[in-house]
Amino acid sequence: MSVPDKRAETSYPINDLLANRWSPRAFADRAIPPDVLGSLFEAARWAPSSRNMQPWRFAIADRHRHPDQFEVILSTLMEGNRAWAQHASLLLIAITEPKPAGSDRPNTYAQYDVGQAIAHLNIQAMACGLYMHQMGGFRRDLARERLAIPPQFEPVVSAAIGYLAPPSALPEDIRARELMPRSRHPLSELVFTAKWGETHPDYA
Ligand SMILES: Cc1cc2nc3c(=O)[nH]c(=O)nc-3n(C[C@H](O)[C@H](O)[C@H](O)COP(=O)(O)O)c2cc1C
Numbered sequence: 001m002s003v004p005d006k007r008a009e010t011s012y013p014i015n016d017l018l019a020n021r022w023s024p025r026a027f028a029d030r031a032i033p034p035d036v037l038g039s040l041f042e043a044a045r046w047a048p049s050s051r052n053m054q055p056w057r058f059a060i061a062d063r064h065r066h067p068d069q070f071e072v073i074l075s076t077l078m079e080g081n082r083a084w085a086q087h088a089s090l091l092l093i094a095i096t097e098p099k100p101a102g103s104d105r106p107n108t109y110a111q112y113d114v115g116q117a118i119a120h121l122n123i124q125a126m127a128c129g130l131y132m133h134q135m136g137g138f139r140r141d142l143a144r145e146r147l148a149i150p151p152q153f154e155p156v157v158s159a160a161i162g163y164l165a166p167p168s169a170l171p172e173d174i175r176a177r178e179l180m181p182r183s184r185h186p187l188s189e190l191v192f193t194a195k196w197g198e199t200h201p202d203y204a
Contacts, residue, residue: 001168004179011187017126023133025084025178026170027162031064032089036128040161043124047117050109056117057095059147064089072146077158078137084174085135088160093143094118095153114156125161134159 006022008014041058049055061069073091074082085091094117096110107113122132138158149155167178187203 001166003164003166006182008182008184017123021122021126022131022182024131024164025133025174026165026167027084027088027131027160028165029087030089030163032062032130032161032163036130037062037090039128040121040124040130044117044121047113047120049113049116050107053097053100053107053110053113055097055100055107055110056114057097057153059093059095059143059149061091062089063091073143073158076138076143076146077135078139081135081137081158081160084170085133085160087162087165087169088133089130089162091158091160093138093147093158094156095149096156097152098154099152101152110154111156118157118159129163130161131164132159132161 003026006020006024008019008021010019037060041060044056044058045054047056059073061071061073063070070091073093074086076093077085077091094114096114097107098110099106118134122134125132135158138155140155143149143155143158167175170178188199191200191203192198193200
């Protein structure tokens with residue numbers, strides 16, 4: 001069984017890294033070299049952010065180098081995610097600072113900016129031959145407790161990163177999801193003119 005072809009079917013051409021990105025559950029038992037990992041977080045670091053506040057932190061654990069720490073992050077995932085994410089090479093939790101130290105007002109773009117940093121990280125991962133699967137399905141309170149995240153920080157999302165593997169080793173129910181075609185709403189439903197709900201004629 002080979003890796004499935006999950007390339008996006010697009011109406012207009014897009015960059016290969018974007019077209020080929022998807023969220024797999026089958027990961028190879030292969031360590032990520034530290035310098036490759038460094039590139040991923042460098043990409044996140046250089047993401048844009050509101051007022052350049054950079055409201056992101058990343059708790060990471062490499063399964064091959066730090067199995068004990070990997071177990072800590074794994075233990076915060078919901079069971080359904082743990083079933084497959086346990087085989088990833090790296091787990092991360094992205095954390096934000098909703099109200100920066102020394103500021104009297106919240107950073108209303110904090111979560112948005114973390115999402116953007118993760119998007120950059122994801123595309124850099126693709127450029128390095130790695131795939132990422134984000135997970136909202138983790139216990140934030142447990143993560144806060146087990147990772148000793150201070151109260152002024154907030155866990156946003158978790159993610160599994162690794163090299164792609166064929167889905168053959170996955171349990172049947174998870175394999176079925178792995179092989180499902182990817183779908184998106186059409187551009188005609190997404191891109192409006194200046195009048196709300198009116199499809200832009202270029203995409204009708
Ligand atoms: C914020 C966020 C939370 C997600 N949470 C989960 C999750 O808990 N479990 C899971 O299997 N996938 C999760 N996903 C993956 C999405 O289901 C996936 O991105 C979506 O179905 C589109 O598929 P694609 O990434 O392969 O294009 C999450 C993605 C995002 C961005």
